[in-house]
Amino acid sequence: MRKLAPILMVIAALLALWYAAVPVMNIKETVTQLERGGAQVVPSSAQERRDAGHFGLVAKNSFAIPATYAQERPRLPAPHQVAAELWDSTIAKKITSKRSLVYHGWITLSATLMGFAIGAGLGILLAVGIVHSKVMDKSVMPWAIVSQTIPIIALAPMIVVVLYSIGLQGLFPKAVISAYLSFFPVVVGMVKGLRSPERAQLDLLKTYNASASQGFWKLRLPASMPYLFASLKIAIAAAMVGAIVGELPVQGGGLGNRMLTGSYYGQTIQIWSALFAAAILAASLVALISAIQRGTLKRMGLA
Amino acid sequence: MAAPPSPVISANALDLTFQTGDGPVQALKDVALEIDKGDFVSFIGPSGCGKTTFLRCIAGLEQPTGGTLSVNGMTPDAARRARAYGYVFQAAGLYPWRTIAKNITLPLEIMGYTKSDQAARVERVLELVELSGFGGKYPWQLSGGMQQRASIARALAFDADILLMDEPFGALDEIVRDHLNEQLLALWARTEKTICFVTHSIPEAVYLSTKIVVMSPRPGRISDVIESPLPKDRPLDIRDSAEFIDIAHRVRDGLRAGHGDDV
Numbered sequence: 001m002r003k004l005a006p007i008l009m010v011i012a013a014l015l016a017l018w019y020a021a022v023p024v025m026n027i028k029e030t031v032t033q034l035e036r037g038g039a040q041v042v043p044s045s046a047q048e049r050r051d052a053g054h055f056g057l058v059a060k061n062s063f064a065i066p067a068t069y070a071q072e073r074p075r076l077p078a079p080h081q082v083a084a085e086l087w088d089s090t091i092a093k094k095i096t097s098k099r100s101l102v103y104h105g106w107i108t109l110s111a112t113l114m115g116f117a118i119g120a121g122l123g124i125l126l127a128v129g130i131v132h133s134k135v136m137d138k139s140v141m142p143w144a145i146v147s148q149t150i151p152i153i154a155l156a157p158m159i160v161v162v163l164y165s166i167g168l169q170g171l172f173p174k175a176v177i178s179a180y181l182s183f184f185p186v187v188v189g190m191v192k193g194l195r196s197p198e199r200a201q202l203d204l205l206k207t208y209n210a211s212a213s214q215g216f217w218k219l220r221l222p223a224s225m226p227y228l229f230a231s232l233k234i235a236i237a238a239a240m241v242g243a244i245v246g247e248l249p250v251q252g253g254g255l256g257n258r259m260l261t262g263s264y265y266g267q268t269i270q271i272w273s274a275l276f277a278a279a280i281l282a283a284s285l286v287a288l289i290s291a292i293q294r295g296t297l298k299r300m301g302l303a
Numbered sequence: 304m305a306a307p308p309s310p311v312i313s314a315n316a317l318d319l320t321f322q323t324g325d326g327p328v329q330a331l332k333d334v335a336l337e338i339d340k341g342d343f344v345s346f347i348g349p350s351g352c353g354k355t356t357f358l359r360c361i362a363g364l365e366q367p368t369g370g371t372l373s374v375n376g377m378t379p380d381a382a383r384r385a386r387a388y389g390y391v392f393q394a395a396g397l398y399p400w401r402t403i404a405k406n407i408t409l410p411l412e413i414m415g416y417t418k419s420d421q422a423a424r425v426e427r428v429l430e431l432v433e434l435s436g437f438g439g440k441y442p443w444q445l446s447g448g449m450q451q452r453a454s455i456a457r458a459l460a461f462d463a464d465i466l467l468m469d470e471p472f473g474a475l476d477e478i479v480r481d482h483l484n485e486q487l488l489a490l491w492a493r494t495e496k497t498i499c500f501v502t503h504s505i506p507e508a509v510y511l512s513t514k515i516v517v518m519s520p521r522p523g524r525i526s527d528v529i530e531s532p533l534p535k536d537r538p539l540d541i542r543d544s545a546e547f548i549d550i551a552h553r554v555r556d557g558l559r560a561g562h563g564d565d566v
Contacts, residue, residue, distance in 0.1 A: 200392045203364055207390040209383060210413045218409065222400045300400040301441040 018079055025076035026068040027057045034064055077269045085273040098253065101277045107254040108243050109281060111171055115178025116239040120232060122179065123186025130187070131194040131220070132212065141191075148184050152177065152242065157249045170252060178242030182235035189231025193224025225300065229293035233286050240282045255281075310337040311375060311465060311497045312361055318369035319356060319523075329522035330356045331367070336516065336525065338499065340464075343491055345508035346501045346516045347554060353523020354501045354516075358467050361499065362390055374465070386414060388465035389458025393473050395450035397442040397457075404429070404438030407457045414461055428456040431490055448479040452486070459494070466498045473503060481539060484510055488537060505558075509533075509550045510542060517557035527557035 031049060035041045042060040043049055049057065058065065069078045077085075086101065093100040126144070129136040156177050163173040197219050205215050247256030255278045262270035319331040331353045338344050346354035359365040361374055363383035374382035382388065389410075397406045404425050411421045429435050432452040442450055451471055458466060472480045484507060491498055502508050508515050509531070517527040531550060533541065541547055 198394075198396070200394060200396050201398075204390065204392065204396055205413070206364060207362055207383060207388070208410045208413045209386055214413050218413070219398070222398065225400075301402070302400050 015079055018076075022074070022076050022078045023058050023065045023068040024054045026071055026074045027054055027061065027064065029075065030064050030068045030071060031057060031061050034061075034067060039064075073266045074268055077272050081269050082272045082276060085269045086276060089273060090277070101255070101258070101273065104253050104255050104258045104274070105277055105281055107252065108240070108247065108256065108278070111174035111243040111246065111254070112178055112236070112240045112281075112285070114171060114175035115180075115242055116182050116236050118175060119179035119182030119239060120186050120235055123183040123231075123235070124190055124228075126183070126187050127190030127194060128216070130191050132216075141187075144184055144187055147180070152181060152245050153248075155180070156245050160246070160249050169250075173250070174243050174246035174254070177246035178239040181242035182239035185231040185234040185238065186228070189227045189234075190224055193227025194220045196227065197223045222300065225296065226302065229289065229296070233289050233293075236285045236289055237282050240278065240285065244278060309376070311340045311342075312336070312338040312373070312499070314357075314360075314370065314372045316370035317357075317360065317367050317372055319353070319360065319365060319367045331360070332522035332524045334370070334523075334525055336528070338497060338514070340497055341495050342514055343488075343498045343512050344500065344514045344516060345512040346499065346518060347503070347505065347508045348518030348523075348526075348558065349520055351520040351523070352518040353520070354518050355469050356523060357518075358469055358499060358501050362388060362467055386461060387463055388467050389461070389463045391451075391455055391458050391466070391468040391471045393470045395442070395447075395454040397450055397453060399442055401441075402438065403434065403440050403442065403445065403453045406442070406453060407438075407460050410457060410461050416461070424460050428459045431459060431493070432456045433486065446479075448475050448483060451475065452483065455487075455490075459490075459496075464496055466496045468498065468500045470501050470503065472507070480504075480507065485539060487511065492535065505551050505554050506542060509547055509554060510537065510539075515550070515554055517554055519558070519560070526560060527553070529553055529557075 028049065031041045032046070035044070041049075041064070043052065068074070069081075071077075074081070089099060089101040090105075093102075095102040095106075097103060126136075126140055130140055131137075159177055159180070160169075160173045163169065163176065194216075201219060202215070205219060210218070243254070244256035244259070247254035248260050251257070255274045258274040259271050262268070262274060314334050314336045317331055317334040318329070321328045321330055334353075334357060346357065348354050356365060360367050360372055361379055363374075363379035372379055375385070375387050377385065377387070397403070398409070401409065407425045407428060408421050411424060416424070425438060426435075429438055432455055434449060434452055434456060437445065437449065437453075442453070445453065455466075455468075455471065472483050475483065487498075488511060500508075500511060513531050513535075515527075515529040515531060516525055517529070518524065519526045529550060533546060533550070
C-alpha cells in the first residue's frame, strides 16, 4: 500500500491535468457546435472566434465547459471517454470482431513476441561473437550502432515491400521490424554482462586450465544474467514499438493499424484507446519479464 | 646438481619488463630463488617490488622476458596445464550464484572429476578449512574470513601440491587474520603442501614461513632471503619470543635497505 500511494498520486495528478486541458483544447469546436444549435456564444462572429485565444473562449463561454467533455470527435478526448471506449472495445465486443481491441492487440502481440524472440536471440548470438572474436568486436558493433540511427518509420515500409517481393507477408515482416529494434539493447547489455567478470576470476579459470567454452558456460554466461534481463525489458518494449510501426503501412489489423485508421477518420477516441491498449500491453510484457527475472535470479542466489 | 631433494620451484636470473605507455618498467630483475618441497615461503616487500608478479610468473599468468623458471621440473605454462598448483587471490572471488560447496566443485567440474569424487573432496576440504556444514550457504551469507577460507578450500580441492597465495588475508582485520594464520599453519602441517605466500605484514611473514624472501622495488628484486630457525610447531605467542623478534628485525632491516636505494 505504501508503495502504491506515490503511484496513485502521480496518476491522480496526470488525470487532473488532463481534465483541465480538455475544455481548453476542445472549446472552439464545442462553441461552434453550440452556436449552430442556437445558443448565444461570445464572441458571436466566427471570424473573431477563429482569432480568439483558447483560454479566453473558455472564460467567456463557461456554460460550454460540460459540453467539451462530451464531444463525438474531440481534439482531446476526456479520460472517461477513452476509458468507456476501451471497455466497449475490449470487454463488451466479441474478440473476433474487427472493432475489438483484443483482436487487434493479439495481432500486435504475436508480432511483438515473434520479433522479440528473433531480436533477443540474434542479440545474444552477436554479443557472444563480439566478446569472443576481436574481428567481430571491431566490425559488428559499429554497424549495430549505425542501424539504430536510421529512423524506423523510414525503414519499415522498405522492409515490408522487400519481404513482400520475395513472398513474405503478414506476421513475419512486422516481426522483422520489431526484431530490428529489439536486438540492439540485448547486444549492448549482453556484451557488458559477458565482460563483467573481473580479471582475477578469468585468471582463476586460467589456473584451472579451463577451456574457452567452460569459461563461457560456468562464468561469463551466469555473470551476464542481471545485465541480460535489464536489456530484455528494454527490448520487449522496443519490439512492441516496432510491431506497431510495422502495422502502419499494411492492412492486416493490429493496434498500429487501429491508430492509423483512427487518424484517417478523425476518431481521436479510437486513437487514444488504441494507444492505451498498447501501453497496457507493453507494461504487462515488461512486468512479465520482471517476474521471470526475479524468479531466475532468486534461483541463482543472486537476489 | 641432481642432489635430492630437487627444488619444486627454481628461478634463475629471472627478468620481467612490462612495456607501458610511459616506457618499459622493470618489474623483476635478476631474481634467483629455489623453493624445496614442503617449504612455506613468504614474499614480503613494499608495493611495486614485484612479489605478486613473481607469484604470477610461477603460475604461468605472466611471461618472464629473461632467465629461467621451472615448476615441478616443467615450464610454468606446462605446470599450469598439468594443474600443479592452487591459486588463492586477494579477493575470495567466489561465484555469487553458486553455493560454497558448488564453488569448491568448480575446479573439479572443469578438471572432469566424477560426481561422487567431487562430493567426497568437497566434504574433505570443507573440513580442512573448518567450514563443514556451510556447503549449502551462498557466499553473501558468510563473513569475509569465511569466504577466504572457502576460496582456500577451492584451491585445495584438486591434488595440486603447490599452493600460491597472493595476500589472501590482506583485506581482513587483524583478529581474523591471526586466527586464519594459525589455521593455515595447521593445514600446511596436515597436507605437507609447498606454499608461496605474498604479504605486506612482517609478523605474518615471520609467523608463517620457513623461508622469508624480502623484496625491494624499482627494479623489483630480492634483497634478502631469511631461513627461519623457528620450530614447525608454532603457537601464536611465539611472536613474543626473542627469536621471533630477531627475525622480524632482520626483515625490517632488509625492507629499509631496499627502500633506501631509491630515496
